[in-house]
Amino acid sequence: MFEAVELGHRIDKASYQAALPALREALLDAQYELHEKPDFAVLILINGIDGAGKGETVNLLHEWMDPRLIDSHAFGPPSDEEAERPPMWRFWRALPPKGRIGILFGSWYTQPLLDRVAGRCRESELRATIDDIVRFETMLAEEGVLLLKFWFHLGKRQQKARLKALERDPRTRWRVGEQDWALFRHYDRHREVAEDVLLRTSTAEAPWVAIDGEDPYYRSLTAGRLLLESLRRRLDAGRAPQVFAAPPPLLPPLDQVRVLDRLELERPLGKSDYTELLETWQGRLNLLSRDPRFARHGVVMVFEGNDAAGKGGAIRRVVGALDARQYQVIPVAAPADEERAQPYLWRFWRHLSRRGRFVIFDRSWYGRVLVERVEGLCPEPAWCRAYGEINDFERQLTRHGLVLCKFWLAIDRDEQLRRFQAREQTRFKRFKITAEDWRNREKWDDYSAAVHDMVERTSTSAAPWTLVEANNKYFARIKVLQTLCEAIETRL
C-alpha cells in the first residue's frame, strides 16, 4: 500500500492557504455540533514513521479546532499502575466520552509492531494480536465510536533526510535520539511489517489512512479533510451505522432442556458439617491469598444468580477469609452518567485493580445478556454481540495471569418465594426486597433462557461458569469457596 503514498505528494502554499479558512470553519462547526448533541465519540489514532509530521499535524488539529473539546494522550513506557493491569487498560482509560475527540499518540498498534520488527514476537503471535485488535475495533465501531486511523509515512530516503534536518536545527535536535536512528536502520523491516499489519487491520468500519508525510501542506490538509469528511458524514447520518443490523435469532434447544434444568438444586449439607468445611476452605483460601506466588496474579470474581439466591452471603464467606486490604467488592447497579458516555465494558475495566488483589463483582458485565436482554433495556444486536465482546474481555484478564471465577447461584421458584417472604419480615433485610424483585420473578422463564444462552456462549476453558446449586445456602457457599481455591491452586 505504501507505493501509492511514496509518490512525493505535495500541494503548494497558495492552494493550502486558500483552502484553510473554509476547512477550519467547517471543522469547528462539526466539533460544536458533536459537542451539543453528544451521540458518539471520535477517536483518532496517530501512528507512523518518525519524522513524518505526526506531532506537527496533531498540533495543527488542536489549533484549527477548539482544544477544549479534544483529549490527547501520549503513551510512553507504562506507569507501574498500568503495568500491573492487562495491557489494554491504559487505552480504555484514555477513551474519550461521547461528544469529544480523543487523539492517541501511539496506540495498541505501537508495541506489537515494534516487538515484531525487533524479532521479540513470532509471526503467529502477531497474527493473534491482530485478531484481537480487529475484534476490539469492531466493538468500538459498534458502540458508535468514530475511529480514524492515520499512518504518517515517509520513504526511506525521505526519513533519513528528515532526521538529519531535525538534527541540524538546534530547536529540534532534542527530538532525534539514538533510538530513532536504531529504528531507521530497520526501516525496510519496519515498512514491511507495518504494511502487513495495516492491510490486515483495515476493516470496513475503520480503515487505515496512510498519508505521505513529506510535504507539510499536503499532510495537514489531507488529515484535516479526512477528519472533516468523516465527522460530517456521521453527523449528517444522524446515527451510527448498524454493523450487524439483523443478528440471527437465538433459538431455544428443540427439546426445551436448559442448563439449569439439569441441576439438582437441593443439596444436603448440615450446619455442623458446614461449619467444619467453612473453616477448612476459608483457611485454605487465606493461605493462598498470602502465598508469595499469588502476588504476581490476582482474582476477579463474578457473582450472578436469581434474586435472593444468596450472592451477598457467599461473598461474605469469601471475604471473611481475606484481609480487608486485599479485596474490593464492586456492586453493579445502573451506570453513572460518565459510564453511559463510554463503550459498555468501560465501567468494568475501570475497576480492575493492581496485582495480588481480589476484585469481586456483585453482578457484572453479564447484566447486558441477562437483565438488559430480558427487560428490553438494550437492542437485540447489542446484547447479541456482547457475548463475543465479553469473551474477548475475559481472555485479556486470564492472559494477564488473573484467575477469573464466574458463579451462577441457582435456586428454584419455591425457594425464592420463601426467601422473599422471609426478607420482608426481617427488619434489617427489608431493604433487600423491592417491587422490582417481585416483577423480575414474573419473568422466570425468560431469565432461564438468558442464563442458558449465556452459559453456552461464555463458558470457556480459561473462564468457565460454575453453576451453583443454591437452595441450600450452606452447600452453595462451600462450593463457591472450594471452586475458588482450586482455581487459584491450578493457576499458581
Add this chain to the structure above:
Amino acid sequence: MFEAVELGHRIDKASYQAALPALREALLDAQYELHEKPDFAVLILINGIDGAGKGETVNLLHEWMDPRLIDSHAFGPPSDEEAERPPMWRFWRALPPKGRIGILFGSWYTQPLLDRVAGRCRESELRATIDDIVRFETMLAEEGVLLLKFWFHLGKRQQKARLKALERDPRTRWRVGEQDWALFRHYDRHREVAEDVLLRTSTAEAPWVAIDGEDPYYRSLTAGRLLLESLRRRLDAGRAPQVFAAPPPLLPPLDQVRVLDRLELERPLGKSDYTELLETWQGRLNLLSRDPRFARHGVVMVFEGNDAAGKGGAIRRVVGALDARQYQVIPVAAPADEERAQPYLWRFWRHLSRRGRFVIFDRSWYGRVLVERVEGLCPEPAWCRAYGEINDFERQLTRHGLVLCKFWLAIDRDEQLRRFQAREQTRFKRFKITAEDWRNREKWDDYSAAVHDMVERTSTSAAPWTLVEANNKYFARIKVLQTLCEAIETRL
C-alpha cells in the same frame, strides 16, 4: 490521653457474644439505611500501634456489615502516578461517595507521624502539617462526611508481647518484619509524638478515639459500638450538623470601588504588533516547556472571566505554543453524578496530572464563589467557606512545585453586547451563545461583587490572580502568555 487507654480494658467472652447479635443487626440496618438514602459518606481512619488489632478489627467490621457497601484502601509506598502528584491526591482518590463507608488503613497522619518520630521533620513542620490536616478535616465535615478516627493502642509491654506472639505462630509470622521491631525500639518517642498529634487534631467534628487493643473482645465491641452510635446519630438527625451556621456577611467596600472598576479595559495593541509579540511569547513558552527543569514541575492554569471575554481564544494561543502531548484542557460544566456524590473539590483533584505537564481549566473551582454564589445554587455558608478551602487546595499545588496561574478576563458591558451580537451572526460560533448568557448579563453587578470578593480572598503570593484587560483581544492574549512565561521562569 493514653493513660486512660492503657488500663488493660477487657470484657469477657460471654458478654461479647451476648452483645454481638444486636450490634450486628443494628449496624446492617444503619448501613442499608445509609445506602437507600445516600445523604452522606462515612470515612473511618485506622491508625495506631502495630499489633494492636487494626487489621483484625477492620476484618470484623467487614464481616458484621455488608462488605459490598464498604471501600477499604491501604496505603503503602506511593505508586509512581501518586508520587508525581501532591501528597493528598491519593487520599482524595480513595474518598467514598455518599451512601458508602470508606475505611483507610493508614491515612494522612501516617507519614507525618513517622517522619517526626524518625527526626526527618522538625517540630515546626509537624505543626504546619497538623494545621493543614485540621483544615482538611473541617472541610470534610462541612461537606457532610462523617469522619471517624480510630487509634488502636497498646502499652509498651503489651506491644512487645504481641509482636513476640505473632512471631511464634507460623500462621502470623509473616506479619512481623524488621521494620516493626525498629519502630518498637522508638516506642516511647512514637507514643509521645502520637499523643501530641492526636490531641491537636481532636476537633469537635472529628475527635480521635483511642481504643485499648490488647483484648480482642473489648476493642472489637468498642469500635463497632462507636461506629453504630455515630451512624445512628447522623441518620436520625436527618442532616449534617452545620459547622458554620451563620457566616458573617460579606460587605461591599463603603466607597463602592471594586477591583474591576480600576481596570482600564481598553488597551491599545495593533494587529502587526500583536503578531510579532505573539511569536515572541509563544516561542519563549515553547522553550520553557522543553526546559529539562520543567519536567520536575508542571503548570495549572485557571481561566475565568465574563462571558465572551475571550477565554477560549486565550487558551488557544497558549496551547498553540505547546505540544499536544503535553497539555490537557478541562472544560468545567455541571458536575457529573459521581462528582456530586463527593466533596466539592474532588472533581478538580481528579484532573491533576503527572509532572511536566500543563493542565488548563476553562472555568474552575471558582465557580462556587462566582456562578453558584450569584445564582443561589449553593447555600451561603458553603460558598463562604469555599474561599479558605480553595486557598488550602492551591497551597498544596504550589507546594508541590506546580506553577499556578489564575486569570480573570474582564470586558465591559458594551463590549460584551457587541460580541454576543457578533456570535449570533457567525455560523460556527452560534453554539457559543445561549439564553443563559443573556440571563447572566442581567446580573452584571452581582458578578462584579463576586469577583471583587474572590480576588480579595484568594489572591495569594503563591497563587495571585491576574486581572486581564480584555476589551482588546490582542492585548489580553499577550498579557496571558507573558504572565505565564514569567511565572514559569520565576519558578524554575
